[in-house]
Amino acid sequence: MSFAAQAVKESLMREIELKDEVGVEGLNLEPSIFHHLALGAEYQEQVHTLFERDHEPHEGFYLPCGFKSPHGVRFAFKWDRRSYIGIIYDGENYILTKRGKELFPIEFDKRPEYFKLSGSDGTPFKTVGGYTHGDIAGSVLNVAYSNECALKDKGLDCLFCNANATAARYAKKEGVGWKNPRLIDEALKSAREMDGVTHFVLTGGFIPERREVDYYLDVADAIADITGVKDFNGTAVIGAPLDLEIIDKYAESPFDTISINLEVWDPHYFEVINPGKSQQCGGRDHWIKALDYAAKKFGKGKVRTSFVTGIEPKPFTLEGVEYLASIGVISLTGGWNVGLGSALEGHRTPEPAWHWDMHNKVKDILKKHDYKYLDYFNVSAGATTVVSDLLAADEGLFPVQRTLSEKTAIAL
Numbered sequence: 001m002s003f004a005a006q007a008v009k010e011s012l013m014r015e016i017e018l019k020d021e022v023g024v025e026g027l028n029l030e031p032s033i034f035h036h037l038a039l040g041a042e043y044q045e046q047v048h049t050l051f052e053r054d055h056e057p058h059e060g061f062y063l064p065c066g067f068k069s070p071h072g073v074r075f076a077f078k079w080d081r082r083s084y085i086g087i088i089y090d091g092e093n094y095i096l097t098k099r100g101k102e103l104f105p106i107e108f109d110k111r112p113e114y115f116k117l118s119g120s121d122g123t124p125f126k127t128v129g130g131y132t133h134g135d136i137a138g139s140v141l142n143v144a145y146s147n148e149c150a151l152k153d154k155g156l157d158c159l160f161c162n163a164n165a166t167a168a169r170y171a172k173k174e175g176v177g178w179k180n181p182r183l184i185d186e187a188l189k190s191a192r193e194m195d196g197v198t199h200f201v202l203t204g205g206f207i208p209e210r211r212e213v214d215y216y217l218d219v220a221d222a223i224a225d226i227t228g229v230k231d232f233n234g235t236a237v238i239g240a241p242l243d244l245e246i247i248d249k250y251a252e253s254p255f256d257t258i259s260i261n262l263e264v265w266d267p268h269y270f271e272v273i274n275p276g277k278s279q280q281c282g283g284r285d286h287w288i289k290a291l292d293y294a295a296k297k298f299g300k301g302k303v304r305t306s307f308v309t310g311i312e313p314k315p316f317t318l319e320g321v322e323y324l325a326s327i328g329v330i331s332l333t334g335g336w337n338v339g340l341g342s343a344l345e346g347h348r349t350p351e352p353a354w355h356w357d358m359h360n361k362v363k364d365i366l367k368k369h370d371y372k373y374l375d376y377f378n379v380s381a382g383a384t385t386v387v388s389d390l391l392a393a394d395e396g397l398f399p400v401q402r403t404l405s406e407k408t409a410i411a412l
């Protein structure tokens, strides 16, 4: 590697580490600085289709979704006025700051073109799903068919989850509700054609009667009808079915990948943190059996689980990531972002250094079991994470804006 390439890689790694820090601490700023940004016109505004990720509520005014650093690292936006990392506007550019020192100018996410459109029933597409800008592999559309979770009625919500609180705070004002398969498929078609969506995720809270499978298969059939494509690189996010043979139906459907989210690994934590998943779906051992069954049906790297890292001790989660990688399952290990309105509101997630160590250890486990950046992207919930950035950097794949054209990946 040349001296110049080494310097670029070092800067890139500093930006990825900073992304970890922003993910934990959030961003300190006064929302009035966005009067100079055309949010909802040229730049993408937040729409709360499932979770609130900001650390402060913001009814009645827009905030951005994310931004990119000089080396093309995408950061998710989280507002938190207690943070030592912030954004200022200098009259011309938005600048990322840390402890009052200016770091670099940033570029906010452009608004996708399909956000201007609505479905045949008049529902604006921007309320259908979360669109995240990607890099090398494309962008992601993550649709929550239901923005509420039926576990609430039984008092069994997962303790970290704020889906129901988010719906109560924002859904009516933002026009977010239940989506029928036709609407989802029309939005996906436009997002693929106009805004480079290459991965589709279908998720949602629990619905009464656990009738997910019929709904998911309806969506998949409608996608094939509307878009004309059977291979839409879709991930179905489901709760572990009591009858594991239901997974066969997903494996035979056009969904390429499947996700069954454990959230924590240790059996005692599982019972306490996920009371609904524990009591309604056969318990933690059954969830692991479901992941194993799915890996045999879908194949290595086509199944994922998600962990909310930082709730349980690190060695527990890492034991789960290692075991699951050995049976063909990729773990997403996004750091625990303490959710406004969740039962754990007011708690703290571990410090950035804790999460940075976790991200690197997870990346090493995935590499040891021969999973690649693209495997990770194809089961991801959004377009980029710290772990996917680390995998891409290790594989020599990373777009470097301003030094090369926006879509060019360079070998570092």
Ligand code: SF4
Residues within 6 Å of the ligand: 148, 149, 150, 151, 156, 157, 158, 161, 162, 163, 204, 205, 206, 276
């Ligand atoms: S199953 Fe748990 S994580 Fe999923 S929406 Fe319901 S409460 Fe939230």
